[in-house]
Amino acid sequence: HEFNNLLTPIMGYAQLLMSDLPEDSEHYDNALEIYEASAKAKEIIQQISSLSRKNMETAFKDINAAKVLR
Secondary structure (H helix, E strand, O other), X not given: OHHHHHHHHHHHHHXXXXXXXXXXXXXXXXXXXXXXXHHHHHHHHHHXXXXXXXXXXXXXXXXXXXXXXX
């Protein structure tokens, strides 16, 4: 959650820059690279978060102790 809070303004300001710049400028390309890298980072964070939630669901499970001991 905290990383997403950091990425949101980075992505937003990159989009603002792109909207103010001509698409054929070097600065537009730089802003686009910032935006795309931020989007990839956000996707990786979502994947890690999803993975950790899956692990939490399987890490704690009620079991029948007597059955396991037999």
